[in-house]
Amino acid sequence: MRKTTPSAALGIEVHDHKERWIKERKSPPLNTPSGRLAAVGLALTPSPGQCEAEKQIKQTIDGVFWWVKIDVHHLEPSWGVYDYKTTSNLEYAHTPASLAEDFQRIIYVENLLMYKEVSPAQVGDVLSRWIYLPTYLKRPKAHPVDWVEKASITHDRYVDVVHPIALEVENASREPEDHPRHLDACDEFGGCEFREICHSNLSTKEKRRAIFAPSHKEKIVMASALMEKIKARAAANGDGVIETTANEKPPADVPPTPSSPSVDSPEDPAKDDPPKRRGRPPGSKNKPKSGEQPPEQQVLPGIEHDVGPEPEMDSPPLPERETVIDLLDAEFQTARLVMAQTIVKLASRPDLTVSDIRDLAGALTDLRLF
Structure with missing residues (x-):
């Protein structure tokens, strides 16, 4: 059975508060850790009515089926995508340069382009803002990381890097047993839920x-x-x-x-x-080790x-x-x-x-x- 870690559960609560604020204008509860974290993150996102939250997009792009769920996005007056990240260590936060090459960011923008059926040249600049919310501070403080680039450049990143990898995954076996195990990251970032x-x-x-x-x-x-x-x-x-x-x-x-x-x-x-x-010499299995110090x-x-x-x-x-x-x-x-x-x-x-x-x-x- 899938086991949700405390850190993952906190992140889910923060996303729920953010969604209720944008869709229902319901303020996050400031007497809870998740509510306080959501509140500082909402200060860096557009107001309700100017954006959409948790937009699900299901579509096939050049033979690859995508099912994405964008935290927050807006199309007016310019395009922007936002993602909330609760974290216990800001060391793992993106820099603007690394965010530019982030697969998730590229996929968000590319799927929005295809979903709205517009060409990259029609869009111009797109703001990508990753909002990191440290969970270890007594007074929550958001750490935003921004990257702005033309939609045409993001589209080129998708075509050159993301799409070939995604196509390989799309055509791979759906049976987990057919793939090698990767056990080196099981305990990173609070531990995998699986x-x-x-x-x-x-x-x-x-x-x-x-x-x-x-x-x-x-x-x-x-x-x-x-x-x-x-x-x-x-x-x-x-x-x-x-x-x-x-x-x-x-x-x-x-x-x-x-x-x-x-x-x-x-x-x-x-x-x-x-x-x-x-090791021990023959016949000394049950004899205690006298005077031996651990190395x-x-x-x-x-x-x-x-x-x-x-x-x-x-x-x-x-x-x-x-x-x-x-x-x-x-x-x-x-x-x-x-x-x-x-x-x-x-x-x-x-x-x-x-x-x-x-x-x-x-x-x-x-x-x-x-």
Whole structure:
């Protein structure tokens, strides 16, 4: 079943308030968070009677079926399209230059042109205004981003860039199973509403792969550092997990991995100790580890782990790839504990700012998805 996140529900409420104001002149309730957000956004849109809200357009353009729903638009005295965006981080807001190339903006303008059956030359300039509404401010404040260009230029962008991609999608299979999974963005922007559906039948290996998605530079940096650490430890232990040539020598010192920008990891008292061998010798499964300190860990948020019982030592040896995965499991589980301890420690500080609280909230989300 589709699960709506709190952030998505807030955005829906804001859109509902905006629609009622434009269609019915019903003011948004200022005693609710969504009403206050809608009110500051409405100050940047045309008055009721001068625009339309939630206009649905269904049509086929050059073999591509479009079904768009434009937040707000007007055609007089000039053309304009508006879109409301609730956000917990303005870092992801468009700049005017990036808005110019935004697919959603281009699709809105192109569909309006076709729907009104007018040529781009007849329209002239079109205003595109994306209204960002930060959800973390005590006093709501809108952050508008504007882009104005001739309709003919937007039409060219559609023909050159958007339409070829849309045509490929239109002709693709309608069966989800026929397409590769893309798990790297499931938890971005508050989390996808369909995440639980997509992740319900994932294998443990697929969940692990999500953390190494190539579209996230930060995750690649952390994952690369972790893999180098594992290779160095395996080579130093001589356990054959990572093969080395005769000319290669295990590094004397393993460089520390970079710490998270929002959560400081506690210092590791054993970071200068030589690397220790992973695994337990035969017959020591139930014996406690005495005096062993956890190595310095790198927090890698975004995946879940199904940790089963430790296999018996007399079981058949695992292939090389699975042995590396076992090392990853140990690294991730220890990192999860370190992250939880750090969050608790930081949350008890009396001098927390709004930015600190927001960072901790994000860290808690990462920990939940770990």
